[in-house]
Amino acid sequence: MKSYVIKVNGYYYAGEREDTTPIPRPTEGWYTNRGESNVIFFVGDITKAKVCEGLVNLNSHWQRIYNAMRFDGLDMRTIEIVRADNIIKDLKIGG
Structure with missing residues (x-):
């Protein structure tokens, strides 16, 4: 299976935090609660990136x-x- 990492503005996407941010949201869709969304975060170290x-x-x-x-x-x-297939093997990245 192919593996990927996402880089935004020079930083690696590292997943979501469990705390939420109150943001106006549409009523349809899969959200924690209406009006809240999980906080995504980014890191500079590729070994901490979300695979x-x-x-x-x-x-x-x-x-x-x-x-x-x-x-x-x-x-x-x-x-x-x-x-990121080869990067994962070389650096032992975990997601």
């Missing part, structure tokens, strides 16, 4: 980033999706 295994998983995490741009005000200047 997206497979295209479905990659799309799911991309949608989280997209929703952060759309609803939470994430200012994205650049995005890079990097194939």
